[in-house]
Amino acid sequence: MENNEKVIGIPRGMSFYHNYPFYWGFFTDLGIKIVLSDMTTKQTMTSGSSLVVTETCLPIKVYIGHVLNLIDRGVDKIFVPSIQSIAPKIYNCSKIRGLPDLVRNVVKKDFTMIEATLDKSEKNHGLYDFLYEIASQFGITDTERIKKAAKAGWRTYNNFHIMSKSGMSYKKAMNYALQGKVFIENQTKEYPISIALVSHGYNIFDERTSMKIFDKLEKMDVKVYSSLNLSNEQMDDGIAALGQDMYWANEREMTGCAGHYLKSAKIDGIITLTAFGCGPDSLMIERIIRKAKKFNKPLLNLTIDEQTGEAGFITRLEAFVDMLFRKKRAKIINNMEINSESSYIPNTNYIEVNN
Ligand code: SF4
Helix, strand or coil: CCCCCCEEEECCCCCHHHHHHHHHHHHHHCCCEEEECCCCCHHHHHHHHCCCCCCCCHHHHHHHHHHHHHHHCCCCEEECCEEEEEECCEECCHHHHCHHHHHHHHCCCCCEEECCEEECCCCCCCHHHHHHHHHHCCCCCCHHHHHHHHHHHHHHHHHHHHHHHCCCCHHHHHHHHHCCCCCCCCCCCCCCEEEEEECCHHHHCCCCCCCCHHHHHHHCCEEEECHHHCCHHHHHHHHHHCCCCCCECCHHHHHHHHHHHHHCCCCCEEEEEEECCCHHHHHHHHHHHHHHHHCCCCEEEEEECCCCCHHHHHHHHHHHHHHHHHHHHHHHHHHHHHHHHHCCCCCHHHHHHHC
C-alpha cells in the first residue's frame, strides 16, 4: 500500500451484506481504498469461535473471524459500526448495537478500530453524524465533501436494490452496482416450485454459512425469493399480517418477509434459516411457524452453526422440495379432475335459447 494512501478494512459480516453498496460508493468518493476480508471459510469460523463463548450466535463468530483475517493481512484501520437503531424506537439486537465493544473485548491485537454510532432514536446520531464520525477519523471534516460522498453511496445502494427487486441474484446485482451499472432482469425461465427464504442477509448471502442454499435450490428447479425482492412497504404489510408491531430492526427481514410470502399464492413453501444462539430469531420463528399453519403453507426451519454438515443440510432441502413437488402435482391433478367433470355438464340454457 502506498504511503499516505487512505485504506479501510471492511469485514465481510453483519451489515456488510446489505450496506456494502453504500459503503463502496461513500468511501470510494472520499478517496478511501476499501480492503475486504477474504470470503468465509472453515478457518474464519474456527478462529472467530475460539475467541467468544460457545453460546454466541454464529454470525458474530464469523464476524470476529473476518476482523482477524484483516489484521493478519496487515490492514490497520478496520470499520466496525455500532448500528443501534435504523428508525425511531426500532432497535437492533444487543450484539449488533455493541459490536465495537464486543470486538474490542475479544480481539487483543494491534489495530485501529474505525467505529461510529448510528442511532436514529437519538439526537446527533443520525446518518450524517454517523458518516461524519467515520470520515473525520481519516482527517476529512468538510461537510459538503461528506454529503457528496453520501450521495454517491446512495446511488450505488439504490442501484443495487433496484436490480435485486427485479429478481436479479444477489451476486449479480452487487457486481453491476459496484460497476455503476443498472439492469432490469427479465425473468424468462418458468419454475415449477417457488420458495421464500426467510432469514438475515448475513446468514443467506454468505456462501459458506448458507452452504450456497440459493445455488442448491436453483439446481432443484426451485425459484427462490427473499426479503431483497420486497419493498419496505411490502415488508411492513407482512409484519402487520402476522399481527405484530416492529421493535427489532431486523424484524423486517424475518417476520415482514415471512408475513408477505405466507399470504402470497405464488409461494409453495417457506424455508427459515436461523443461526444457533440467536435469541430474537427464536422468538420470531415461533410466531412464523404458528402463522404458517394458519395459512396452510409448508415450512422448513433450518438452524445453522459452525458444525452444520453439508450432507444433512442437502438431505433436508431435497426432502422438503420433493414434498412440495408431490403436493403441487396432487393439486394440479385434482383441478384437472374437477375441470374435466365440469366439461361434461350440458349447458341447458344455451340449448333452450337456440331451440
Ligand atoms: S439478531 Fe441474532 S443472529 Fe443477528 S447478531 Fe443478533 S443474536 Fe446474532
